[in-house]
Amino acid sequence: MAEVEITGLEKTYPGGARPAVRAVSATVADGELLVLLGPSGCGKTTLLRMIAGLETPDAGTIRIGGADITHLPPRERDLSMVFQSYAVFPHRTVARNIGFGLAMRKTARREIEAKVEWAAGLLRLEDLLDRYPAQLSGGQRQRVAVARAIVMEPDVLLMDEPLSNLDALLRLQFRAELKKLLADLGTTCVYVTHDQVEALSLGERVAVMDEGEIVQAGAPLEVYDAPASIFVGGFLGSPPMNFLEAVVDGGAIELEGQRIPAPPGWTAGPVLIGVRAETIIASGTEAADALRAAAEVVEPLGSATLVTALVGGQRLKVQVPADFTVAPGDRLWLRPRPDRLGRYDPRTGLALT
Ligand SMILES: Nc1ncnc2c1ncn2[C@@H]1O[C@H](COP(=O)(O)OP(=O)(O)OP(=O)(O)O)[C@@H](O)[C@H]1O
Ligand SMILES: [Mg+2]
Incomplete structure (x- = not known):
């Protein structure tokens, strides 16, 4: 069971005039995909980084599978994160990028090879395994970052705008593939985007954020049809309400x-x-x-x-x-x-x- 439960999470950066995240509570059920949606600067990345253990909250608790992990270091949390900037290692090949986390875990070479092949297949990177990141397009690099996270088969996957560098067509294809992939793997996922079409199509639940707070959460069509405020109605949907x-x-x-x-x-x-x-x-x-x-x-x-x-x-x-x-x-x-x-x-x- 990898239910993620966040209670009263708060974060103000040193010198920050206002909290980046305030009083955020949310539950992501085991195997569920929650999309965090909101305008630039509303606190999405900050919230994700706190779940990952890369930022320390000022208040609140984070539980995974019932265990309080609020103060555990990142590597002791069974989760993987795909960063907004898809930091891939420039001096490693695609294969070694994907297998990096497994190698760190001292997984046997045979097993690493098999898993890298599996993840590369899922993300259609089979033919690029020997290339270096500089020889890839932005979208391909982004897929490497996703493969590197998925190959770890984490209980919880945190994704920060993983499709932002794909062109419109690839994004559309990849969105559907990712949805199927996550459902097949049964991974609990928190997925950040500021693209509201992506939020509606991908999420089992959508949480709309504004100025550090979750202002509405629910099934995508529920939020779309009955926005709780003119902010939500104006943000979710193209054209806006x-x-x-x-x-x-x-x-x-x-x-x-x-x-x-x-x-x-x-x-x-x-x-x-x-x-x-x-x-x-x-x-x-x-x-x-x-x-x-x-x-x-x-x-x-x-x-x-x-x-x-x-x-x-x-x-x-x-x-x-x-x-x-x-x-x-x-x-x-x-x-x-x-x-x-x-x-x-x-x-x-x-x-x-
Ligand atoms: N390291 C930091 N130090 C100080 N302030 C920060 C830091 N990181 C983010 N902030 C501020 O915290 C707020 C929330 O930022 P965050 O990166 O979480 O937003 P976001 O919703 O991910 O935005 P985007 O869609 O642009 O990625 C913003 O006002 C931002 O300027
Ligand atoms: Mg961000």
């Missing part, structure tokens, strides 16, 4: 002088309406419960088309089918799906329930 200023009054949502029915139970008062681009039904013909809008920008994505529309003075993104005919300046009627509308407090930015 739309937020529109409105007033709820007498069972209706009033927005830019127009009225559409409010979902049941919505109380009167000013709100920010949270609505995802793909939950708005657009039409070129007038409808009673739809908002009158004008198309401003039309962006075909191939699988769908993204329209930036203006409702009065407010802008929103609407996803329409690829074969929907629309041009800038066209009149549009937009009907948000009532079951997918969210309400946020305009003062705090937090979800109203």
Whole structure:
């Protein structure tokens, strides 16, 4: 069992004005993949380095498989880390890079060779084993770093943006392979990214961080569909969730002088309406419960088309089918799906329930 349990973890760097990580608690179940997602500087790497034992927390505890490892040195923790900068050894071949940790453990040469071959196969590095890092592309080097971590078959794998140097296509392929690989190996994994598409596709659970804190954690689609705040809704998803200023009054949502029915139970008062681009039904013909809008920008994505529309003075993104005919300046009627509308407090930015 390699459940990772973090409680009340805190870290302020010497001279740091604010904590890099504050009051972070999270549990990663045995074999689960938790994705940590958040903007640059929010504390993702710091949190990972504390789990790895490379940074000392100011407060809080870290348990792996029930044992308190908060003060154990890194090498006594059964985990491997893939660093954001994929530090590979420049003067060792790919094979010796991958086998390095096993050699340090005094594993028999035969066994090292077999395991290196296995890990290289998984990461499609078989033909590169005799090369030196300088002779590899950034993406290949990154795969060496992943192989080097996986070959140790750790209970816990910590990965800090391991795909950041792969091109879009390789990243897409590798993401799916990595997901399968980790599931097959049953490794507990904490995976850091600031790419929200990667977070949604890879994670069994996603924890969104902001300024050192976990602001929401849950199943990817749960967080996507019901963000706890406008920060989360604006960060997770491409395009970000739309937020529109409105007033709820007498069972209706009033927005830019127009009225559409409010979902049941919505109380009167000013709100920010949270609505995802793909939950708005657009039409070129007038409808009673739809908002009158004008198309401003039309962006075909191939699988769908993204329209930036203006409702009065407010802008929103609407996803329409690829074969929907629309041009800038066209009149549009937009009907948000009532079951997918969210309400946020305009003062705090937090979800109203
Ligand atoms: N060694 C350090 N000394 C002082 N401050 C640091 C140190 N490392 C990180 N910080 C600060 O701590 C905060 C969190 O940094 P961290 O590297 O954990 O962010 P991150 O979420 O990993 O960002 P990124 O997505 O850019 O990698 C930042 O404000 C950063 O400037
Ligand atoms: Mg980082």
